[in-house]
Amino acid sequence: NAGVTQTPKFQVLKTGQSMTLQCAQDMNHEYMSWYRQDPGMGLRLIHYSVGAGITDQGEVPNGYNVSRSTTEDFPLRLLSAAPSQTSVYFCASGDRRYGYTFGSGTRLTVV
Amino acid sequence: GESVGLHLPTLSVQEGDNSIINCAYSNSASDYFIWYKQESGKGPQFIIDIRSNMDKRQGQRVTVLLNKTVKHLSLQIAATQPGDSAVYFCAENEAGNQFYFGTGTSLTVIP
Numbered sequence: 001n002a003g004v005t006q007t008p009k010f011q012v013l014k015t016g017q018s019m020t021l022q023c024a025q026d027m028n029h030e031y032m033s034w035y036r037q038d039p040g041m042g043l044r045l046i047h048y049s050v051g052a053g054i055t056d057q058g059e060v061p062n063g064y065n066v067s068r069s070t071t072e073d074f075p076l077r078l079l080s081a082a083p084s085q086t087s088v089y090f091c092a093s094g095d096r097r098y099g100y101t102f103g104s105g106t107r108l109t110v111v
Numbered sequence: 112g113e114s115v116g117l118h119l120p121t122l123s124v125q126e127g128d129n130s131i132i133n134c135a136y137s138n139s140a141s142d143y144f145i146w147y148k149q150e151s152g153k154g155p156q157f158i159i160d161i162r163s164n165m166d167k168r169q170g171q172r173v174t175v176l177l178n179k180t181v182k183h184l185s186l187q188i189a190a191t192q193p194g195d196s197a198v199y200f201c202a203e204n205e206a207g208n209q210f211y212f213g214t215g216t217s218l219t220v221i222p
Binding site: 004033035041042043044045048050058059090092096099100101102103104105 | 143145147152153154155156157160200202204207209210211212213214215
């Protein structure tokens with residue numbers, strides 16, 4: 001049981017480049033979410049999904065897109081990377097009954 | 112978004128002593144709370160949760176206390192060990208699956 005798997009673990013982008021952060025879970029959770037973590041600011045919710053085909057915005061959605069075509073996968077897309085998006089990104093899945101599991105994170109640097 | 116804050120950004124304790132980490136939350140409608148532990152370079156790891164119909168919940172060496180009157184949470188770690196050194200986050204949730212995190216408290220255990 002792999003839990004929540006994030007790829008890549010590290011990425012360096014140039015300003016204006018696009019990329020997709022991958023997140024997959026094998027626990028059949030309906031709820032998945034993306035957070036970014038910056039020094040001194042804790043984790044901030046970017047986007048979340050309550051099931052396949054359903055997504056919604058969190059606290060800091062600007063500059064990011066998501067889709068949920070399957071229960072297992074919840075990719076996060078940066079269409080035009082900016083230095084302000086340098087951060088560590090975490091994906092999580094779970095629910096209120098059983099708690100939430102986080103992936104190991106993707107460290108993104110935009111230069 | 113929700114406002115979840117921690118009283119102390121850093122805490123140092125001697126090995127074997129008890130640790131207490133505090134957290135204030137602002138949304139009186141929040142009814143589910145989780146404490147997470149995050150070690151360097153890793154994703155947040157679930158420690159313990161509590162629902163608003165409880166005042167106290169105990170786990171292995173950890174206890175969470177909830178005071179709804181003053182909107183305050185605390186995490187108590189008994190007989191703190193070097194492996195407990197990490198950043199601890201509290202997170203609050205109201206009805207849906209979205210969680211909002213505080214900025215974290217860094218716990219250092221002195222051998």
